[in-house]
Amino acid sequence: MQNIKDKKVILGVTGSIAVYKIVELVRAIIKSGGQVKVVQTESSRYFVGSLTFETLTRNKVYSGMFDNNASWEMNHISLADWGDILVIAPATANIIAKAATGIADDLLSTLFLAFDKQVLLVPAMNVRMFNSPATQKNIQELKERGIHFIEPEEGLLASGQTGKGRMPEIGTIFDELVRLMYVNKDYMGKRVLVTAGRTEEMIDPVRILTNRATGKMGIEIARAARNRGAEVTLILGPTHLKPPLNIKTVNVTTAEQMHRAVESEFNNCDILVMTAAVADFTPEVTWESKIKKASNEFELNLKPTVDILGSISANKGERIVVGFALETENEIKNAEMKLKKKLLDYIVVNNPLDEGAGFGTDTNVVRLISKDGHCETLPKMLKSELADIILDRILGTRQ
Numbered sequence: 284m285q286n287i288k289d290k291k292v293i294l295g296v297t298g299s300i301a302v303y304k305i306v307e308l309v310r311a312i313i314k315s316g317g318q319v320k321v322v323q324t325e326s327s328r329y330f331v332g333s334l335t336f337e338t339l340t341r342n343k344v345y346s347g348m349f350d351n352n353a354s355w356e357m358n359h360i361s362l363a364d365w366g367d368i369l370v371i372a373p374a375t376a377n378i379i380a381k382a383a384t385g386i387a388d389d390l391l392s393t394l395f396l397a398f399d400k401q402v403l404l405v406p407a408m409n410v411r412m413f414n415s416p417a418t419q420k421n422i423q424e425l426k427e428r429g430i431h432f433i434e435p436e437e438g439l440l441a442s443g444q445t446g447k448g449r450m451p452e453i454g455t456i457f458d459e460l461v462r463l464m465y466v467n468k469d470y471m472g473k474r475v476l477v478t479a480g481r482t483e484e485m486i487d488p489v490r491i492l493t494n495r496a497t498g499k500m501g502i503e504i505a506r507a508a509r510n511r512g513a514e515v516t517l518i519l520g521p522t523h524l525k526p527p528l529n530i531k532t533v534n535v536t537t538a539e540q541m542h543r544a545v546e547s548e549f550n551n552c553d554i555l556v557m558t559a560a561v562a563d564f565t566p567e568v569t570w571e572s573k574i575k576k577a578s579n580e581f582e583l584n585l586k587p588t589v590d591i592l593g594s595i596s597a598n599k600g601e602r603i604v605v606g607f608a609l610e611t612e613n614e615i616k617n618a619e620m621k622l623k624k625k626l627l628d629y630i631v632v633n634n635p636l637d638e639g640a641g642f643g644t645d646t647n648v649v650r651l652i653s654k655d656g657h658c659e660t661l662p663k664m665l666k667s668e669l670a671d672i673i674l675d676r677i678l679g680t681r682q
C-alpha cells in the first residue's frame with residue numbers, strides 16, 4: 284500500500300461505543316507502513332484506555348489541552364503540522380457539532396480548527412441522534428466546507444435500536460483513507476466502466492448454473508481507477524465481496540442483466556474493462572417449481588447467451604476496451620483470437636490452474652496482450668498491484 288507508507292495519520296477518537304473497533308484501524312495503518320498519533324477525548328477514555336493505543340502506535344496518546352511535556356509546546360499546532368490527514372473515527376454528534384461551529388474547548392476540537400489539510404469524519408451514534416436536525420445540519424455544513432465523511436451504516440445499534448448510525452467496517456474506513464492519500468490522479472476526468480464477478484442462470488427456483496468467479500479482480504480495478512481519480516461504474520454479479528465506496532455499483536444476476544447493464548452504461552464511458560465471468564450458456568427454459576428426481580437421468584437443454592463484447596464492439600468508437608480470458612489450455616492462441624474477433628485493445632489472460640492465479644485469491648498470474656500483438660508476461664502479484672499495472676498500460680504510461 285504505497286500511498287499509506289510513510290504517511291502521517293492523526294486519529295481523533297471520541298466517546299462512542301464504537302471506539303473498541305477503531306483499534307483495528309490503527310493496526311491496519313501501521314501494517315501498511317503508515318504512522319499514527321492518537322488524540323483521545325476525555326469521554327473516549329471511558330471506552331478504551333490510552334494504553335491500548337500507546338502500545339499499538341508506539342507513540343504517546345494526546346488527550347488534555349494542557350498536559351504537555353514542555354509548558355511552551357502547543358500540541359494542537361505541532362500535531363496540525365505533523366499530520367498529513369486527520370481522521371476522526373468514531374466521530375460523536377458532539378465533535379461534529381463542535382467542528383461545525385468552531386468550538387475549541389479541548390485538544391481534538393482545537394486541533395480540528397488548526398488543521399488545514401484533509402479531514403475525514405466517520406460518524407457513529409444512535410439513529411435518532413444521527414437523524415436529528417442539528418446533526419444533519421452540522422454534517423451538511425462541514426461537507427460544504429470540504430470535510431470528507433463516510434456515511435454510517437444501517438443495522439442493529441448498541442442501544443438495541445435498528446437504523447442508520449453504525450460505524451462502517453474498518454476495511455471501508457481504511458479504503459477511504461487510502462483513496463484520500465492517493466497522490467497519482469492520472470485518471471481524473473476519465474470514466475471507467477468495469478464488470479466483475481460471475482453470473483447466475485436459473486434452472487429452477489433453487490438451482491443455478493454459475494462459475495467460481497468472485498469479482499475480486501474487477502473490484503480491485505474499479506478501486507484503483509477510483510483512487511486515481513476516475514469516475515467509476517462497477518457492474519457486479521453475485522458475490523460476498525463489498526463494492527468499494529464512491530463507485531456507482533449496478534448489481535446484476537444473470538448474463539442477460541449484465542448485457543443490458545453494459546449496453547446502458549457503455550455510451551457514458553471512455554474505458555471498459557470486462558473482468559466478469561459471464562455464463563456462455565443459459566437454460567432454454569427455467570422451471571417454475573423445483574425439479575423432482577423422477578429418474579436417474581435428466582437432460583438440461585442450454586442456449587447460448589448474448590456475447591456482450593461482440594455486441595458492443597460495433598459501437599466502440601474511440602473507447603478503450605479490455606477483455607479478460609480464462610483459459611486452461613492454448614492460452615495465448617485462444618486469447619489472441621478473442622482479442623481480434625472482439626476488437627479489443629488489450630486482453631488479460633489467466634489460467635486458474637497456475638499457482639497463485641484463480642478464483643477468490645488475492646494474487647493473480649497473467650499475460651497481457653495488446654492489439655499490436657505485444658505479449659507481456661507478468662509475475663505473480665497481488666490483484667491490487669495488477670490492477671494498477673493494467674491501468675498504467677491503458678494510459679500507456681509505463682511500457
Ligand SMILES: Cc1cc2nc3c(=O)[nH]c(=O)nc-3n(C[C@H](O)[C@H](O)[C@H](O)COP(=O)(O)O)c2cc1C
Pocket residue numbers: 296297298299300301324325326327374375376377378407408409412
Ligand atoms: C455508553 C455510552 C455510549 C455512547 N455512545 C455514543 C455514540 O455512539 N455516539 C455519540 O455521538 N455519542 C455517544 N455517547 C455520548 C457521548 O459520549 C457524549 O456526547 C460525550 O459528551 C461525547 O464527548 P466527546 O465528543 O468529547 O468524545 C455515548 C455515551 C455513553 C454513556
